[in-house]
Amino acid sequence: MHSRTLALAAASGAALLAAAALPATASPATHDADVRAPGAGEPVEGTVTAVQLLAKVKGCVQVSAGKYRKDAGGAATVPVCGKNGAVFWKADMDIDCDGQVTGKCNRKSDPWFLPDTAFHQSNGKPLNSEKLPHIVVPAPSRIWRYPASGVKGGGVVAVIHKDKVRYGVVGDTGPSRIIGEASYGMARSLGINPHPVSGGVASGVTYILFTDSKVKPIESHSAAVKLGDSLARRFLREN
Numbered sequence: 001m002h003s004r005t006l007a008l009a010a011a012s013g014a015a016l017l018a019a020a021a022l023p024a025t026a027s028p029a030t031h032d033a034d035v036r037a038p039g040a041g042e043p044v045e046g047t048v049t050a051v052q053l054l055a056k057v058k059g060c061v062q063v064s065a066g067k068y069r070k071d072a073g074g075a076a077t078v079p080v081c082g083k084n085g086a087v088f089w090k091a092d093m094d095i096d097c098d099g100q101v102t103g104k105c106n107r108k109s110d111p112w113f114l115p116d117t118a119f120h121q122s123n124g125k126p127l128n129s130e131k132l133p134h135i136v137v138p139a140p141s142r143i144w145r146y147p148a149s150g151v152k153g154g155g156v157v158a159v160i161h162k163d164k165v166r167y168g169v170v171g172d173t174g175p176s177r178i179i180g181e182a183s184y185g186m187a188r189s190l191g192i193n194p195h196p197v198s199g200g201v202a203s204g205v206t207y208i209l210f211t212d213s214k215v216k217p218i219e220s221h222s223a224a225v226k227l228g229d230s231l232a233r234r235f236l237r238e239n
Helices: 011-015 050-055 184-189 221-238
Strands: 076-078 081-083 086-096 134-138 156-161 164-174 181-183 201-210
Touching (some): 050 156, 050 201, 050 221, 076 086, 086 184, 134 156, 134 201, 164 184, 181 184, 201 221
Parallel strands (some): 134 164
Antiparallel strands (some): 134 181, 156 164, 156 201
């Protein structure tokens, strides 16, 4: 399940800052410590349920030119699909522990660890993948160029696994031909094993990225939840 066994085609992730600085959809700023998502058994974030969101992403109008692999060496089966106000895909979840060195994310726990993320906190530091719920988008390629779809670093995402919906941000970029990766913090909040080597899940994860959105500051999880819930409700109305 570990796309990162391609031993760092994901390094291109931290290097490829193709994020277009488009106008932000502002949310209230809070402090750097405001990053922790609820645990698997804690209350649902926001007011929109997994059932409601999944009902809107049953079909696929493909916006990517091709399809992605879930893991290195696998078949390319995952398209990026478009809806009003969002793009989405359905894949696995590998664990991104890159960024700040923490007790759970470091070179000892993660042999592919990189001390950087493609997008940075408001103070210039890499993101804290242990605490901050975020996802990884594929580096731009002929398959799909995420900025052309209105996706940017700090954009709001809803990630669904089983009956849980968790909000986060676009926080990093990864291999250009592989899709399905999120931070330790995102996995933990969804009840998925977050260990960077033994964790993740092989299928059953839906990623919804709300286009032309941005959380400020990127490290504020409460701002991501507030904006994400608002955009999720709009998504239900418009699709």
